[in-house]
Amino acid sequence: MPDHQPQSTRALLRIPLFRLLAINLAIGACAAALLVGGLLWLNPRHLRELIFADRAPGVALLLLLASFLITFGSAAMGSAIMAQGAQGGHQQGWRPRLATRHAGIDAAHTHALRYAPGRMAPTLLL
Template sequence: MRDDHEAPVVRFATLRQPLFRLLAINLAAGAVVAALLTGGLLLLNPGRLRDLIFADASPGTALGLLLFGFVVTFGSAAMGTAVMAMGQDLGDKGSRGGGHRLPTPRVPVRVRVSSPANAERPR
């Protein structure tokens, strides 16, 4: 019999870590985009891709590899974007680069260079 004062068993303890949760959410978002892109490719049938896939003896393998490649690509892009944007303040939309200064305009300056009298010039 279980005592009501016992601590509950923590499932999915890794989801309590903010970085892991951020990466998991963005991986899921990339997987959704990958699934939509795969479905769109099958729907539009560019270059008769759908016909080629379903004419194969095992279309599930081709679809699985296509979907896996898109999940890796778009999941990695979403996760990388999230990690690189971690230090930026979302409320600071007016500044470029998360509060960095704008570059100052460069003005050309004339510089005189004197060469030694006995130095030979390479030709």
């Protein structure tokens, strides 16, 4: 019977994707905690008074914090994943590629088509 040891947290943090997700989840959790604290401090529409007037204010606070944690944690993790494609320090806009080999267009003509000053993008006429 093979001896399997469960991976520890340190071993999981060595995986770059898991580390990226954990860091961004922590950033989202901090943002959620700051927002819930700010809502309680500012007391919009007497929210703090409504929560603490209840018999069990911890349940309302837990539900509010959990919903903000899920929202901001997943938004931070998702934006970190989507930003992985922009590793060069700048992000280029999407540009359609022209099929130069099959259409018989040479590279100079393709460059002139692509970078002509004041040229509008081609439109489809249906």
